[in-house]
Each structure stands twice: as C-alpha cells, then as structure tokens.
Amino acid sequence: MAAPIAIHLEFGGGAELLFNGVKEHHVTLPSQSEPWDVKQLLVWIQRNLLKERPELFVQGDSVRPGILVLINDADWELMGELDYQLQDQDNIVFISTLHGG
C-alpha cells in the first residue's frame, strides 16, 4: 500500500480559468496499491478540481494539445509524460498556450 502523497499543482496561461481562477492548488492524493502516475492524476483532476469545460483541459487520456506540462520545472516529455510516477511533494505545472500573443 502506497502512502498518500502531497502534490503541488499550478495552472497558468489561462488554464486557471477552468479552476475558478485559482492558480495554485495543494492536493493530497489518497493512498492506493499502485504508485500514482500522471495519467491517473489527470483523471483525478478532472473528477475533483475541474470546474467547467473538461474538453478544454483533457483530450482522451492526455492533456489537450497546446497545454504544456512541467514536472518539477522540467518538460514532462523528459520525464515520461503520462507514465511518470508521482512522488511526494512533486510540483506539476500546466501552462496553456492557447491564447493571443
């Protein structure tokens, strides 16, 4: 049994609008038998945090194309994307690029 883990989430670039305008969220993921990965985190976020328009945040199993994900300040493409296994105190940032420049 894995212990519950504390995760620090940040939403930016307009993505925060889907979460009541709140940019920073400290969440605790409940304990479960397998380690948490990002794929499951997205499902969790959709169920517990996402206030509206899920199609603007997730697409299929992953984030909507155009939303960048940083895990501990590094591009998630370097960390295994959806398969990255979350650890206690990890910092995950979601930045939307889908707006005017």
Add this chain to the structure above:
Amino acid sequence: MPVLCSSCAEKRAVLKRPKTGHSLCKECFFWAFEEEVHQTIVAAKLFKPGETVGIAASGGKDSTVLAHVMKVLNERYSYGLELMLLSVDEGITGYRDDSLETVKRNQQQYELPLKIVSYEELYGWTMDAIVKQVGLKNNCTFCGVFRRQALDRGAIMLKVDKICTGHNADDVAETVLMNVLRGDIARLRRCTAISTASEGEGVVPRCKPLKYAYEKEIVLYAYFKKLDYFSTECIYSPNAYRGYARTFLKDLESVRPSSIMDIIHSGENLSVREGVKMPVQGTCNRCGYISSQALCKSCVLLEGLNRGLPKLGIGKHHRLHDKILSQQPLTEKEERKLKSVDF
C-alpha cells in the same frame, strides 16, 4: 532519472525542443532561443543600424518575449536600434483594457517609450460596438483589418522606420493552412514572407523576428525567465476560423513536432502557376492606403458600419465599391443582403 543537457552535458535538462528534439538546460535553452532569433534577424537583414523600431506590443506572451529578446539582442550585438513599444486598443472590455495594463508594466520593466492608439480615436468605433452591430461570426475580420491600419498610423505618429510583430512559427503555419483551406492564393503566396515591402502611402515596413520560434518555446522562455504577460483568450474569438486551423495544427504537432516548420517551408517554396489571376497593388481612392481594390478594406468596412450594413466588406462585393464611391444609392435587394447578420 534526470536527463542531462545535450549541449553542456552539465546541468539537468528542462525542456525537449520540438524543433530539434534536443534536451536543454535553462541557460542553454535561453542561449539557443536568443541565438536563433539573432540568426533570423541577421540572415534576413531585418534591421539597419540607426533605425527606430516599433515593437507591436499587446501584453501577450509573444510580444512580451519579443520586446525582451529585442532589447537583449540590441544590446548584446549592438544592433544600434532605438526601440519603442506600440500598442493598439481595440476597445474590448475585460480583455484589452487588462492586457494594456501589462504593456504599461512592460514599458517600465524594459524602459522603452510606449504609444497606444485606439480604434475609438481612429475610427470612432470600439470592437464592443462593432460586435453589437456585426455579431460574433465576422467580427475578427473587422478587428484584423483595423488593427493593421492602426499599427501603421501609430508607427507614423511615433516616427518609427519599421514595425516588428510577435508572430511565431505556429501563427505562420496556421496562416498557411487557413489560406489553403480558403483558396486564397494571393495571401498564400505572401503570408510566409518575413518582412513586408515598404511601398504605399502610410504603410510602414514590418517584420517577424520570431517567425521560426515555436509557441511552446516562447511560453517556456517567458515562464523560466519569469516574464510578465497577459494570457486570456479574446472574448470574441471563439468563433474565429483560425481556431480550427490552430486545433488541427496542435494535433499535427503532437504527432510530429517538426510539422510546424515543415508547413512554413512548404509555404515559402510554393510557386503560383502561370496565368493565375493575382490582385494588383494600388491605393485606396478614398484614403490613399495600400489596396488591391478601388476602396481599401478598412474604408469598406467602416462604410458598412456607419450605414448600418454590417455585411458590407464580408465576402465579395467589388462591384458595389464603385457605387459606394460615387455615392449612388444601393438597390433594395443589395441592402437586404448586406444587412442580414447571423449572431
């Protein structure tokens, strides 16, 4: 397992570049990003020493990064340019007024002079008022046309030699796709040009130093450098046609990241078949602005707004331009077609 930077092999990599697939640490990324913009500027000979350059600034991610990088490169490589910020206020409540606050902060942060021109003072119409008349489908046409001219007018007021805009690689690729989808051959041929020609009354040459910079890298550059930018979608944009091209492009990018550069490459190397009818550049009979028709688009749109004919200028009504210029009345059928608006 942290990935090491493929450039310096010393520090932890923080991003994977879509353009090259290389993994870079923060410092090597900043350097690579800035260097590439520098190479773009030098290779295309975008600026000459002593020029005054107006940076079109909206407070958004692209123009904020553009202003920052232009300032850095101007100093690092002694371009010898005098830089200024130029902003357009379209009069969109809740969107533009907020982003202009960001531009004003940019002005302080980068210590550059700032000029703001508004649709209200130039045309007598804010976008809010335009949308009330025109509806939510074609309003972007008005905004784009007016903004182009507004930038030129602002540039002339500021007495700048050139304007540079923050259009990025994604924007250019989207435009190529849009022009293919709409069959706009004339625009398809012009849209990948990095700078515009300087002919025409009241037109200031403009260029796109960020033309080859991926949007993802612009956002990450701004994020890691902690640059201050405004990031909300224009409230009137959800129905814009560009949105479809953008969604398509993002899906393409996720499968094959180089597709953005490849689409630009395709656009740059297109040639138009002989015998294809192309518009000829002239000037507007009414205001003298650059135009391929008797009346420039801006004048036609304004005429439509002022006469309560919101569809004038949307679609092809070239035959009516002469009627409008000579102030002949339109037939009832013509008026009815031009009034109808779907919201």
